[in-house]
Amino acid sequence: MGDRLKNQPLLTITFKRVGSGFTGLIPIGSFLSAEGDLHKKLQTASKAYGDALVEMRESLVAIQAFGKRRAHAPARLVWRLGNGVFALRQRLAQLSFEVDGLYDHLCRDLAMNRKWLEKVVILRRYVPRESLLPTSLTWGQIDKGTRRKLQAMGFLHQQSGRLPIEMA
DSSP: OHHHHHHSOOEEEEEEEETTEEEEEOOHHHHHHOOSOHHHHHHHHHHHHHHHHHHHHHHHHHHHHHHHTTOOOBHHHHHHHHHHHHHHHHHHHHTTEEETTHHHHHHHHHTOOHHHHHHHHHHHHHOSSGGGSOTTOBHHHHSTTHHHHHHHTTOOSSTTOOOSOOOO
16 A cells, blocks of 8 residues: 555645634545545545644744743754654645645744745754754754755765755
8 A cells, every 4th residue: 555655646735724723625626536535535634734733833832932032942842843844744645635835834824934944844854863963952053054064964864965855
């Protein structure tokens, strides 16, 4: 089944806030190519998106609390936020979906700056496990020139130097 999912094209999905939750919307043409109970998959995807936002918002609030104290957040805390983006993407892919404009959705729903979100995701792309980051490393040490600084620290995810996932 894993190979089947890898070969199956992902349907694009967008999320719209409805009340206190989200609803998933897909292009009408996707209904024709969708397999299984599409209504249930859309409900599951909407819940997964909402749950992921709650987790990411918790990380974001913790990161912002450091800023209010004029202190730099631990890089591991920022990594967790980036990992939330990866986990969301993976969960939606299991349901055969990919978010159309993931960064736009997250910036809208988490009220964050896109460039900052891109740097957070770069951190997660280059560092596959949180435990690889030194506990003493702060986000302030790597937030400017994130990719370059991570490369200098020896975090190159692929030998080619290209990032493994494109998530624009």
